[in-house]
Amino acid sequence: MRVFVCEFVTGGGLRKGPLPPSLAREGLMMRDALVSDLLDLGVDVLMAHDDRTRAPYGAESVSVAPGDSVWRLWADLASACDVAWVVAPETGGLLAKLTRVVRDSGARVIGPDDETIRIASSKTLTASKLAAFVLTPPVWRPGEVPVDRAGPFVAKPDDGAGCEDTRMMTAAPTKTQLPKGHIVQPFVPGDAASLTVLRVEGRTRLLSANRQRIVVENGAFRFRGVGVAALEDRDGRFVAVAEAVVAALPGLSGIFGIDLVLGEDGPVVIEVNPRLTTAYAGLRDALGFNPAALVPPFSAAVCAPAAAPRHVEIAL
Known part of the structure; x- marks a missing residue:
């Protein structure tokens, strides 16, 4: 069995711009742990890696350099594999796009279906x-927080991942205080x-x-x-x-x-x-x-x- 592993940040997804050290560090940790686990199960692992990062140990990996068409490369690599396991931020629909590209290549994708990712x-x-089903904080658009709700509040991108651009605010923000696409929730x-x-x-x-x-x-x-x-x-x-x-x-x-x-x-x-x-x-x-x-x-x-x-x- 051959498996395509693609961690977006270290796999070349940010090759056209800066590679933030904190994101690269997290990505390498997840990538290396997954690759090691798969190799120990006796499968062959095929990957791509940003040429500013080290190649994964034990896996076959293609270096991604400036000017390379990384999405086409990922699709080609996935088409040569039986299974794909992808990791990407949800921001800007990246996880959805990567999953779709890999699935369209013919590989079996480990992970949720497209609607759940959306x-x-x-x-x-x-x-x-x-x-x-569970306790979860409400979500409001900027300027639509109920007037009787006291702060503090949390403002974040609706499609962000992790703590990306997530801020604490003592008062409910107005429509003009937040970038487009941000939402507001009560601080829990x-x-x-x-x-x-x-x-x-x-x-x-x-x-x-x-x-x-x-x-x-x-x-x-x-x-x-x-x-x-x-x-x-x-x-x-x-x-x-x-x-x-x-x-x-x-x-x-x-x-x-x-x-x-x-x-x-x-x-x-x-x-x-x-x-x-x-x-x-x-x-x-x-x-x-x-x-x-x-x-x-x-x-x-x-x-x-x-x-x-x-x-x-x-x-x-």
Whole structure:
């Protein structure tokens, strides 16, 4: 079996412009963890890499240089493979486009269907789907925040990923205070967390509950790392959240992430990441076995250890 692995940032997606060190670092961590897991399962891995980054160990990789048509290259590489596993930000429809290009090449794509990616790529659409199933904050357009709602508020791009351009505001912003495409939500006090979830063959499995390191600097949210499996699910509330999110978005598939705030009223779902997240970089060490072996068509007989997952810290 031959697998095309494409992590957008390190795979050449930003070759026409600057390569932010923080994004490259996160991308390399996810890419290298996934490639290592797949190679250990005995499959051949084919990739592309931005020529400003190092090539992945053990995989066949094509260097992407200035002037290269990276989307055409990705399509050609995917067409030479049986399976594709892609990771990209939702911003600007990039994850949706990459998934579509790879699927059109004929490769089997690991991940959600197109409609689920479309919904999860929009904070507004995600909230509308989740509201009947889990606690989730409302979404307003700038200038449409109810007059009786007190701050603070969070402003962010509707199609952004992670903490990208996410800011804290004490008062509700007007239409002219935010860029086009931004939305407003009430700030939810509590501890930042995330879930790494597996959805295959109609079954949902919580792989790890993670503590996120998020700080606010000069009004901007910054992601500083994640404690993989740092949280225990003694009362089953995290499993319940994972199952409820899948009920709201039944097209979710593969390994994906759910961002939460652990507030006074329980877990509040902030967004759904329909792809691998940074937590995957520490998932194998945390679980004690290869998580890629749980995903068809790579599924193997994996015996999870009886002990609870081990806490693995990833600093950025």
